[in-house]
Amino acid sequence: MKIELSSPMLQAMLGTRAGMVPGVAEQAEASAGPGFAQTMKSAIDQVDAQQHAASDKTAAVESGQSDDLIGAMLSSQEAGLSFSMMMQVRNKLMSAFDDIIKMQV
Incomplete structure (x- = not known):
């Protein structure tokens, strides 16, 4: 039934x-x-997209296609900060995982 x-x-x-x-x-x-793995993959994809956009803006300024030097620098700094934050989250997760593994049951 x-x-x-x-x-x-x-x-x-x-x-x-x-x-x-x-x-x-x-x-x-x-x-x-969405689960944890999907959320983390989405965050990593966003950081990757920011880094590619910053690289494209920097390449455009270097080749003379664009004169937005300030925009390229800001984009590069933003991508760097996003990557740094992602690495800090990764380090915290790895530390928490190590703590769980070391727990006495």
């Missing part, structure tokens, strides 16, 4: 029991949104 998830109360009750009821965990994961 299949249970119809028609009432919001029943959905909320099943959502809290997602770890105990087979099949509900997959439904809860599907509606949870």
